[in-house]
Amino acid sequence: xxxxVLVVEDDVRLGQEIVETLEQADFQVTWHKDxxxxxxxxIGSFQLVVLDLMLPGVHGFDLLKEWxxxxxxxxxxxxxxxxxxxxxxxxALGGDDYLTKPFWPEELVARVQARLRRPTxxxxxxxxxDVLVDVDQREVRVGGQSVDLTKVEFDILAYLATxxxxxxxxxxxxxxxxxxxxxxxxxxxxxxxxxxRKKLGESGKHLETVWGIGYRMAxxxxxxx
Amino acid sequence: xxxxVLVVEDDVRLGQEIVETLEQADFQVTWHKDxxxxxxxxIGSFQLVVLDLMLPGVHGFDLLKEWxxxxxxxxxxxxxxxxxxxxxxxxALGGDDYLTKPFWPEELVARVQARLRRPTxxxxxxxxxDVLVDVDQREVRVGGQSVDLTKVEFDILAYLATxxxxxxxxxxxxxxxxxxxxxxxxxxxxxxxxxxRKKLGESGKHLETVWGIGYRMAxxxxxxx
DNA sequence: GAACGACTTCAGGATTGCTTAAGATTATGG
DNA sequence: CCATAATCTTAAGCAATCCTGAAGTCGTTC
Numbered sequence: 001x002x003x004x005v006l007v008v009e010d011d012v013r014l015g016q017e018i019v020e021t022l023e024q025a026d027f028q029v030t031w032h033k034d035x036x037x038x039x040x041x042x043i044g045s046f047q048l049v050v051l052d053l054m055l056p057g058v059h060g061f062d063l064l065k066e067w068x069x070x071x072x073x074x075x076x077x078x079x080x081x082x083x084x085x086x087x088x089x090x091x092a093l094g095g096d097d098y099l100t101k102p103f104w105p106e107e108l109v110a111r112v113q114a115r116l117r118r119p120t121x122x123x124x125x126x127x128x129x130d131v132l133v134d135v136d137q138r139e140v141r142v143g144g145q146s147v148d149l150t151k152v153e154f155d156i157l158a159y160l161a162t163x164x165x166x167x168x169x170x171x172x173x174x175x176x177x178x179x180x181x182x183x184x185x186x187x188x189x190x191x192x193x194x195x196x197r198k199k200l201g202e203s204g205k206h207l208e209t210v211w212g213i214g215y216r217m218a219x220x221x222x223x224x225x
Numbered sequence: 226x227x228x229x230v231l232v233v234e235d236d237v238r239l240g241q242e243i244v245e246t247l248e249q250a251d252f253q254v255t256w257h258k259d260x261x262x263x264x265x266x267x268i269g270s271f272q273l274v275v276l277d278l279m280l281p282g283v284h285g286f287d288l289l290k291e292w293x294x295x296x297x298x299x300x301x302x303x304x305x306x307x308x309x310x311x312x313x314x315x316x317a318l319g320g321d322d323y324l325t326k327p328f329w330p331e332e333l334v335a336r337v338q339a340r341l342r343r344p345t346x347x348x349x350x351x352x353x354x355d356v357l358v359d360v361d362q363r364e365v366r367v368g369g370q371s372v373d374l375t376k377v378e379f380d381i382l383a384y385l386a387t388x389x390x391x392x393x394x395x396x397x398x399x400x401x402x403x404x405x406x407x408x409x410x411x412x413x414x415x416x417x418x419x420x421x422r423k424k425l426g427e428s429g430k431h432l433e434t435v436w437g438i439g440y441r442m443a444x445x446x447x448x449x450x
Numbered sequence: 451g452a453a454c455g456a457c458t459t460c461a462g463g464a465t466t467g468c469t470t471a472a473g474a475t476t477a478t479g480g
Numbered sequence: 481c482c483a484t485a486a487t488c489t490t491a492a493g494c495a496a497t498c499c500t501g502a503a504g505t506c507g508t509t510c
Contacts, residue, residue, distance in 0.1 A: 150497080150498060150499085151498075151499095152498080152499070153498095178499090178500095179499090185500080185501090187500085187501065187502080188499070188500055188501070191499085191500075191501085192499085211508070211509085212509095
């Protein structure tokens with residue numbers, strides 16, 4: 001629910017296998033079968049990308065280059081044995097990983113987990129002043145005191161917290177944290193935000209309103225008077 | 226308090242990488258490239274071992290067997306995919322961890338740290354207040370008193386206990402502790418959880434419900450009023 | 451100060467979890 | 481190999497909890 005993985009793979013059989021295995025490991029997965037569709041996604045809403053290079057429409061490298069302009073999220077590259085390894089390796093040095101087909105889905109999952117574990121492992125949660133959000137344990141502490149959040153409340157907070165200081169649109173929040181595609185539901189979000197703030201007490205100020213856009217979980221909240 | 230780690234790995238490139246990463250993480254590291262050299266060390270002077278299985282001279286298992294006669298210090302086993310997993314897993318149950326190549330050095334460091342974080346106390350098993358879960362012996366004690374759990378009940382408890390404090394989804398629990406892929410079966414899990422709690426008595430509070438997600442085996446259960 | 455966006459309160463209605471009991475399956479002992 | 485016991489699964493009713501949307505108020509922007 002909290003970790004959203006984008007899979008770009010045109011082979012239907014392989015793609016399906018990947019998606020299933022990732023979902024079984026509790027990742028939220030979005031799958032695109034061609035480069036043009038993948039190009040349209042908001043890359044900022046993912047935590048990791050699994051990218052096949054040989055795609056109809058656009059080559060994987062081109063996608064990667066574009067994404068790299070605005071983001072540095074981890075990308076795991078899938079290559080056929082025929083692709084020249086040197087070239088791939090060159091890209092892989094940019095913080096990315098690569099896997100040669102054929103591979104075991106489990107192997108992929110292991111790598112995805114390894115990639116996503118690091119940030120949460122060392123710090124044991126995301127801190128915002130007194131607020132500590134532990135995605136693993138699904139627990140929130142304020143000044144060391146555990147705070148009870150409901151499922152959706154936690155999902156919303158975690159979604160914002162993992163995107164530290166980034167302004168996230170209401171739409172994006174609604175689409176990614178509330179059940180189903182609901183057309184409206186933006187008013188519902190208000191309610192949840194309201195409750196989260198109340199539960200966070202004084203520290204609720206970290207959950208800032210970005211007027212006309214949405215919300216942001218701020219490391220250093222703006223002081224008001 | 227510097228932790229001394231013994232690395233036994235014949236691949237020079239990989240070995241070097243491991244050593245560097247561990248040293249960077251503030252461990253004292255000793256590296257041996259073959260089994261015969263490793264056999265001569267005083268195993269008592271280390272806090273942890275990273276052991277590759279395929280070694281020139283002596284197989285990793287033989288080293289492990291020897292060490293196990295006089296010591297129970299944690300060993301992290303490195304295996305190639307070609308090695309039969311069952312065999313490795315068998316050993317891994319002996320309180321050891323194992324990693325399949327290829328892996329990321331960061332992953333290894335994370336595991337080493339996890340192993341050494343808790344003082345390797347004499348207590349064999351996982352403690353949660355009065356509850357002690359011994360995965361090796363498949364035994365559970367509450368306040369020293371042995372408690373009879375059925376196979377599935379124990380599997381569920383062990384799965385949660387080995388992931389201390391982590392919220393585990395129902396799906397994941399069902400998939401990993403009940404036989405077969407069953408589509409539904411989530412209600413079955415409820416029943417098992419219910420029984421486990423009853424058998425744990427007062428200490429059943431450690432087995433917490435994470436609403437809308439699943440369950441968690443909590444070190445410090447939430448107090449209710 | 452008008453218009454629009456954001457906040458809060460509140461109460462069904464819906465979802466999720468717990469428990470009991472009974473049927474199905476597997477293990478045990480003769 | 482059958483009979484019995486133990487265990488696992490399924491079903492169903494109930495309890496606890498949560499989500500949603502409406503409506504009114506408050507705050508910001510222009």
